[in-house]
Amino acid sequence: MTGLGLAAATRTNSRPGIQYIQCRDPNEGAGMSTTTSKLRDHCDHIDTALWEIPATARHGMNVPVRVYATRSLYRDMDDDVFEQAANVAKLPGIVGYSFCMPDGHKGYGFPIGGVAAFDPASGIISPGGIGFDINCGMRLIRTGMTLEEVRPKLEQLVDALFERVPAGAGGTGLLKISRSQFADLIEGGARWCVSRGYGWEEDLRRTEEGGRMSGADAGTVSSRAIDRGYNQVGTLGSGNHYLEIQVVRPENIVDEATARSFGIDRPYQIVLMLHTGSRGFGHQVAGDYLQRFLAVMNSKYHLGITDRELAAAPFDSPEGRDYFAAMQCAVNMAFANRQMILHRIREVFSDVFHRSPEELGLHQVYDVTHNTAKIERHRVEGREMELLVHRKGATRSFAAGMPDIPPEYGDIGQPVIIGGSMETGSYLLVGAETGAPAFFTTAHGSGRTMGRRQAKRSYSGQEIRKQMERAGIYVKAKSMSGLAEEAGAAYKNIDEVVEAAEVAGLSRRVVKLIPIGNVKG
């Protein structure tokens, strides 16, 4: 392992032990392609919900681009999405295609909804291909209760969750731990929490990677990142992160048998959905390594990358291996973060209903990440290969019979949790065998169509709250302006996104979930 301290430390202040990384070549990164012709003009509509840009469309592309979208989602995609996906196609060691999911939109470097697999021997790893909120993800919890039982206590529940699940700027975590305990936590993930009584063994089984990536090494993480993270375990954050109480309406059950296998087995059943990630910690880890990669990617490794946001290092290099280990720490932090919030949800429900979480049937359905890079085995042109799969704003969607699926779901497929806007609803999907061409990946959410400030200018938080209350959704938010930024109209149509994913064979719909209560940062 190469310690971060080997890089030039250029930041000083009165707090000891803070290290930071310097970019040695500030002239790198002239930006994106300057070609004027639109990539959209090179796109072939090769199947109902699949579009392809050939590798000849831009100089330097190693593989074609494939975009999964219905005609209308494709039409509404920003031109930059295609350029960004083409830039990803130029990265060394990319295998197959540079993919974009149906909810794709412009991101930093990679598009959000971007999927790219690299040969671990010859390919790269890139923080911009994972996202800065490492292991931003979704957790779905079912209850044994129905709307009739919960409705009378809804406001009390939402108020208590708002009070007891820290959210927004300045919220400190549920877990009071030292920096050295935090170092253990980021290597142990949700497993660390459950071993201390914050959850059940079955929660781990029903979490991607069992709630812990085993390659995490706290020694690869800067003390600055640890400072930013150690008091944030069990916090929701702000932006599009939320905790939602939802209902399963009978008319929204698409696949009753699969829903039943996931424990969704009664009309008007109440479930909870949680969307958050690794908070400032993950961002600091990604930022530290972005700077470190900028310093070496061209001068030492001659990768020829011109966009600073696509900063990368060979996966098989000291820098690449360190980032992979540090990224896994952030993945584990996010699993622990969601685990602690689940623990608090169980406490709140138990207090409000005066029954134990077991009696209330508060079982986790699944926890799935949508910002990661992982080593997986996939078939490429008939040959099984080990690949480093980057998924940024994209969800793993394993089919029945594949490894790393909880045994109880083994012959059904992996649950996939897709968060919509807080006004329009979310989805539980299941992985499909036909998802193999995209390395078993599907969408992650509905994707924004409107800027935050534009949404804030167009809607007021108070109006949105009243509008939601008229629709039967009780909402509590730390920031009223933040609430306006998350207005449903600022997002793509979630129904169209999951339909496109289904038509493309990436995943199948199981049930649509309608919010009745929402806690936001």
Place this chain on the structure above:
Amino acid sequence: MPYRVLDDETTYDLAFVAWADTLQHLFRECWDATLSLTIENPEAIEAVDEWSFDVEHDSVDLLLCEFLDEFLYLKDSDGAVYRLVRVSIETPGIVSTVRSLVDEERGAYRLSATACGEPIDPERHVIGADIKGVTLYELLVEERDGGWFARVVLDV
């Protein structure tokens, strides 16, 4: 106001542009913009604690990135928000066109700053966005029309 929050710079995050007569003033404006997006009534922040820090970088835009990162660091590590009291920037003295000389001898921009603030108090502070990071997306710091101009995109 010498900074302006952009309405639709991206479809995912917050962004602002700032301009000032000197580099120091530009950095101050950028700090104030980031602060006002986090706490919508920054005048309510009292000077309970003082924090001094130094940052250096050979690239002025990445210097700004790290300078603003200090604000986010204080917010996340201490749950506190700080108003900038003082900032000074020493610009590189020797300019060379030879890359190796630039790297080895030109040195860097050296920034020294002091900020004062207090822990976030939801009773007194109007909470805005919980910003996670400063991105490199379209990040720009440049001399323009005899002054300085910056564009910054923040990740929420």
